[in-house]
């Protein structure tokens with residue numbers, strides 16, 4: 001059980017902490033041998049829907065590396081099947097019936113909060129008891145969920161979706177409204193079960209031009225953030241390759257923004273005033289030799305000075321990452337004193 005003064009929560013809520021807390025996106029997953037061992041016995045959906053397994057996987061990286069936060073092991077697709085959407089994981093999500101008409105949107109259900117994902121609530125309650133660090137809940141932003149619903153799966157350019165916004169703007173708004181209602185309920189259930197922070201993944205927002213984002217993305221994300229505003233938890237918004245949207249994202253009622261590696265943190269403070277910055281090491285740095293990795297992490301730590309910073313990757317960790325490099329990364333972040341901008345120890349090659 002953790003308290004409100006945990007380093008991660010202080011930084012996420014806007015405090016310029018003496019050390020940067022660290023967690024990494026997709027920290028529970030395929031790069032970990034202990035995850036792959038469980039995956040031989042259970043499917044991804046089984047692990048997500050079985051609270052004991054979800055808790056075990058969530059805590060694997062925290063136990064191994066000593067991260068400053070645990071993120072619930074689940075997926076942004078979790079609240080969609082109760083809406084009537086059928087999804088398989090191979091390993092990415094594949095929809096049997098993409099949502100591409102007004103009639104298909106109207107057929108979607110908006111389940112009550114209690115029906116949505118009782119297994120998530122149970123996992124979070126257990127995590128609050130068992131986790132030594134704060135627990136992050138999460139959901140997909142309505143725009144990104146809509147991107148998958150319309151496209152029917154992953155894609156390089158999500159052309160179907162971007163066409164749909166133009167061909168059927170009213171159906172698109174109706175879809176976004178339903179997804180917003182569901183997302184608010186899904187995140188509320190997580191807060192009520194014990195989540196101490198929430199991350200809203202708007203992974204594909206950066207595909208849109210600023211005008212389309214202001215029409216379709218920002219209002220739905222804003223409604224989610226505002227409806228969770230009185231819950232007292234730290235709210236984090238993530239968009240990837242979205243520098244052109246920062247003027248709009250700056251208007252979001254969020255405590256923190258998770259940014260990718262394309263621009264240095266030091267140049268983003270003015271673009272996102274009053275927000276904690278989370279990020280922004282290129283996940284590819286974890287594929288480099290240890291000395292190159294540590295040097296790059298130290299650069300990110302310097303660039304993050306001058307305001308609240310949660311150290312993270314710019315996007316998810318690659319499955320081929322060597323876990324020893326993740327250990328080195330976490331140690332080097334912990335060794336950096338932001339008050340003196342000095343490294344206490346040289347973490348290179350540290351044995352654990």
Ligand code: CP3
Pocket residue numbers: 024025026027028029030039044071072073074075076077089091092093138154201203316
């Ligand atoms: O960060 C964490 O450790 C928590 C777990 C987590 C998963 N998915 C587990 C997962 C989180 C936060 C997500 C979010 C998610 N899921 C996003 C938004 C984040 C982002 O990357 O922008 C998206 C777009 C998805 C959809 C999704 N789920 C994809 C594209 C895939 C397949 C490819 C991939 O990157 O793994 C999944 C499946 C998935 N979700 C796996 C895991 C560990 C792989 C399942 C397996 O083991 O085969």
